[in-house]
Amino acid sequence: MASRTKWTVTLRCYICREKFTLRHLGLERVFIVPMMTPCPHCFTNLQDPERSQLPLNRLHHIDDLREEQIDSVYRKIQGDFMWHFCETCSRWPTSDFLQIEMRPQRGELCGECSAKQLRMKTH
Ligand SMILES: [Zn+2]
Numbered sequence: 001m002a003s004r005t006k007w008t009v010t011l012r013c014y015i016c017r018e019k020f021t022l023r024h025l026g027l028e029r030v031f032i033v034p035m036m037t038p039c040p041h042c043f044t045n046l047q048d049p050e051r052s053q054l055p056l057n058r059l060h061h062i063d064d065l066r067e068e069q070i071d072s073v074y075r076k077i078q079g080d081f082m083w084h085f086c087e088t089c090s091r092w093p094t095s096d097f098l099q100i101e102m103r104p105q106r107g108e109l110c111g112e113c114s115a116k117q118l119r120m121k122t123h
């Protein structure tokens with residue numbers, strides 16, 4: 001059975017030493033992204049021809065690695081704008097819904113779900 005656990009990894013750039021964070025990674029990707037992901041802080045610098053000789057075959061340092069809560073499934077009813085992410089929410093969509101596995105960029109998050117999640121975390 002495949003694990004649904006996702007990981008948040010904080011990387012420290014090997015060039016500029018700034019940190020950046022990547023979320024919702026499967027474990028098999030956690031050790032690939034330090035090689036594959038350009039540092040957002042350096043990204044503009046890399047456009048600079050004088051700095052195009054930077055070594056690109058090096059790894060970002062993994063500064064922090066943490067397991068995410070399995071609360072990263074978001075559902076909303078088709079045509080609605082409210083996202084739910086707590087299965088015990090009284091309005092958790094069970095049919096005719098759209099589901100994503102990352103924090104939605106648009107729309108609103110359900111207040112009841114937020115309250116339930118907060119209670120779970122402070123328990
Ligand atoms: Zn950098």
Ligand SMILES: [Zn+2]
Nearest residue numbers: 084089110113
């Ligand atoms: Zn809800």
